[in-house]
Amino acid sequence: MSRFEQLETRTLFSVGTPSDLIIVDQFGWRANAPRKVAIFADPVNGQNSAGSYSLPVNAPFQVLRVSDDSVAHSGTVTQWKAGQTDAVSGDRVWYADFSSLTAPGDYYIYDSTNNRRSFPFKLDNLVFDSVLKTSLRTFFYQRAGTAIDAAHGINWTHAAGHVGPNQDHAARLWTGSNQGQPRDLWGGWYDAGDYNKYVPFTTSVMWNLLNAYEWNPAAYGDNTNIPESGNGVPDTLDEIKWELDWLLRMQNVNGSVLNRNANATYNAGNYDPSTDTQPRYYTQATTWATSSFIAAIAHGARVFENFDAQYPGYSTTLRMAAENAWNYLAATPNMTPASGTDGGGGGGSNGVSGGLAAAEASSDANGDRRLRVFAAAELYKTTGSATYKSYFEANYKNANTSDNGFHPLTDATPRFDSSVAADLNRAFVTYATTPGASATIVSEIKNALRNNITQSWLAVGEYTNQTDPYRSFMWDGHYTWGSNSLKSEWANILMYAVRLNVGTQLERDRAKEAAEEYLHYFHGRNPLSMVYLTNTGSIGAERSAMQPYHSWFGDGSPLYDGPSSTFGPPPGYLVGGPNQFFSVSTISPPRGEPPMKAFKDWNTSFPENSWEITEPAIYYQAAYSLLASHFTGAQFASVSNNKLTITGTFENDTISLGASGTDYTVTMNGQALSFAKASVNQIEVMALSGDDALSINAAITAPLTFTGGAGIDTVNVTGAGSVTFTTSQTIDALSISNSGVATLATGGGKVLVVSSLVLGASAKLGLTDNNLIVNYTSGSPRATIQSAINTARAGGAWNGFGLTSLAAQS
Known part of the structure; x- marks a missing residue:
């Protein structure tokens, strides 16, 4: 076992012999995760079948503490499908469920029957x-186009690549020869293990990364040691901006967008992009690249609107570029070029077409239409313009946007699928979260997603x-080329349903539980006990992929190739994953394996074609990152120093604050968390952009501050709910109903500013010694306010419902 795969110094066992057939998430589980299951595997078929494992019925297992080998949990295993061998993995398995263990710590699974440990x-x-x-x-x-220096890249460094003569600062049009005026197309991200860059391949990347931030902004800091760290913008957005800036360079004056920026040969230097000195090329504009550009740039404009102080005018630049691109599409209603290719070919020096050494990034007419809908x-979400709304609503179910005959909303069982029409999935989620969207269409979208989380033959049902x-x-x-990306997206579809508040709370909870189980697969709970993120021993992995194709x-x-090199590859790349359709019949594994074991950790190039298995790609990485973001500890609500902080997203949020026994309960957009009342002595709710609604439906004894953001913010105190605001508040609409x-809070000098105030017959609003401003635009509320004061005064006793204050009483 290599030094990268050895147990960390924190692992000081004295019990049992280690076994990779006791299979765990090598990073771990969230302490409050609803389901925690380790797997015992007997590899009947496949590359690891020389090993074996056997357990009797109801065999005991224990969860032991790493610190002292003491027992934290005891249980008995359950056998999967009465001992059947699964054809997809080649294994018989047993489950060790330790979901009731919630105490944070370092643990391992111990099997006393075989004296083995995980x-x-x-x-x-x-x-x-x-x-x-x-x-x-x-x-x-x-x-x-930039150096990765030691200050930021640590052990993984190189000089700036593709910035020499006739390279990305002066790329030429490729039509079989070097033609046209040079274009400055430097920057952006290399697409995968090669050094090419493709506009059409950015659609899922940018959508996944931007939504990951919008849906869980609390998860992202400004301190990940990139050059922009500390500038007041979350580092993930600085990184996204690097790609957005390149996309802007790919746009022509008429709004159209170039398709690719690539090499003509696979002779890509010597382990360093700066040593690849061959000329660089771009290909002509295409309508599908233009649509892809719009989807990314318009989305970016929305997000960067919140950071205009740090990047003045950037959001406006993005929006204008997106609208200019749309004007080009409107004037070019059919796929252009009509061939669905950009004229640059593909295959390069190792192929047959004599074109660029790059994927063709082509399209068909239906794919072009799907991207226009996206x-x-x-x-529409960025501008609110009826032009874009009308186009979407006229085309969202167009039969000519289907993918291999499948459409998410018109199939016999409407549903999202990660392998076909995925651009429509993203378009539908975007539309369904846009203020002003058609309720009928949103209902169609949610009904399709509900099938994803309720049908017995789809992910949650299975x-x-x-x-x-x-x-x-x-x-x-x-389990094909890029299977890890497909698996990530299947899980992300479940989280779309959660984010859109689809179905019942029980259905959403089950969907989220199932989605988290997919995450464990990437982290080692798979038939090969392999973490599919490269070189992650430093953060807890014991066996991670070490030879990605790159x-x-x-x-x-000598520096970066595998466990025998000085450093191994940079940490964290998601490799492509098992591929049962691997093209080289003489290399087994991966050829000839059960689908889930069709993997080999190696990076030999042509003719071994390892890129079909281990090559990373920015779209794989973004899909996985979106999935992981749903389960980061920095969730929408957390307690620190006895302060419960609830942070909204940049979408429309529905937040509920209640109580159950000794806990406060917080639900946001269908996801629920609980916190012990004893640990909370103040609460802050921070709404960001979007229209946000906070409902308080129980007696909240901890004082609360509500900080509104852009959009229309409402606070509803319902039932027996009660709340005390500790600071001045500005709320678009405050409604207190029932006996709320x-x-x-007392202290004077505070002001409650509302645009709308509704008080139920048995409700109370107490200003104590503070002030109220009703900032109305039409129809004076004076009579209503006076009536609420009179009701509260109750003939001078000041014990009635309505609007009361200590100042009025005195």
């Missing part, structure tokens, strides 16, 4: 924070049925 793991609500941070840093390592949805012994169901045909840290690199009570 790799160690953590229980910690922050366990995935460092994993997400490591994953996102790979985008920094993918930067093109572009319209993003522009999870409930335990179809996949490794608890992350995917049809076996999807031109920089490729086969033979809202109070502005």
